[in-house]
C-alpha cells in the first residue's frame with residue numbers, strides 16, 4: 001500500500017495520480033473526508049488524518065510499503081513560527097516513528113542540508129536528521145524553488161510591467177514544476193533503494209534567473225515585464241504589508257539572502273541529481289489560462 005499525504009496540494013495530487021495510473025494500491029490522506037471523494041472514485045482508499053494529531057496520522061500511515069510525506073506550509077499570518085514548526089515537526093515524527101513505513105519519501109528542499117540561515121527551509125533540516133538517525137529507509141526529495149511560487153507575482157508583474165522580487169536579477173537558480181515533483185516522488189516510491197537514506201536533488205530543465213523569469217512572463221503574456229531586485233529589507237516589509245506575519249516575512253527575507261549568497265544550493269555529495277521536463281513557460285501559460 002502506498003500512502004500519499006498532502007493529496008489536495010500541488011505535489012501530493014500528482015504523486016497519487018501517478019501511482020493510481022501505475023495500478024498500485026493507494027491510500028490518500030485528507031483532513032476533510034469530502035476532499036477524499038474524488039480519490040475514492042478512482043479506486044484509492046481514503047484515510048482522514050492530520051499531522052496535528054499523531055494518532056490519526058499513525059493509523060493513516062500504518063502498513064505502508066511507501067509513504068509520501070511533506071511538512072504542511074504554515075499559515076501566511078502564523079505568529080510564533082519557530083515554536084509552531086517545532087511542535088508540528090515533533091508530531092509528524094511521532095507518527096512516522098509509530099507507523100514506521102517501509103520507505104518514506106519526504107518532500108525536502110534545496111538547502112535543507114543547512115541547519116540555519118535558509119528561512120523556511122531550515123524547518124526541513126531536523127526532519128531529515130531525524131529520519132536519517134532512525135535508520136529507516138528514506139528518500140529526501142530536495143526540490144528546487146517551485147515555479148508555482150510565481151503565481152503570487154504574475155498578475156502584479158503583468159499589470160505594472162515589473163517583476164519585483166528579492167533575488168539578484170541575473171542570478172540563475174534551479175526552479176522546478178510541482179508536477180515534476182509529484183511524478184518524481186511516485187517514481188521514488190515505486191523504485192525504492194535498498195536501505196538507509198537516498199537524496200534526490202530535483203531541478204527543472206534549466207536554471208533561470210529573475211530576468212529570465214520576467215522574459216518568460218513577457219513571452220507568454222505578450223506584455224513587457226522587467227525584473228526588479230528588491231533589497232531584502234524592503235522585500236520583508238512588502239510581505240508584511242501583504243499580511244505575512246513578521247516571523248514568516250523575516251524567514252522569506254533570510255531565504256532570499258541565502259539564495260543570493262549560494263547557501264541555498266545543491267549539496268551534491270552523492271545525491272542523485274534529477275531534472276524535471278516541465279518548463280517555466282508551460283507553468284506560466286497554465287496559470288494565465290485559469
Ligand SMILES: NC(=O)c1ccc[n+]([C@@H]2O[C@H](COP(=O)([O-])OP(=O)(O)OC[C@H]3O[C@@H](n4cnc5c(N)ncnc54)[C@H](OP(=O)(O)O)[C@@H]3O)[C@@H](O)[C@H]2O)c1
Nearest residue numbers: 006007008009010011031050051052071072073109145146
Ligand atoms: N515553495 C517552494 O519553493 C518549496 C521548495 C521546496 C520544498 N517545499 C516544500 O513543499 C511543501 C508544500 O508542498 P505542496 O506545494 O505540495 O503543498 P501544498 O500545495 O501547499 O498543500 C499542502 C497540503 O498539506 C495538507 N495539509 C495542510 N495541513 C495539514 C495537516 N495539519 N495535516 C495533514 N495535511 C495537511 C493540505 O491539505 P488540506 O486540503 O487539508 O489543507 C494540502 O494537501 C512546503 O511545505 C515545503 O516544505 C516548497
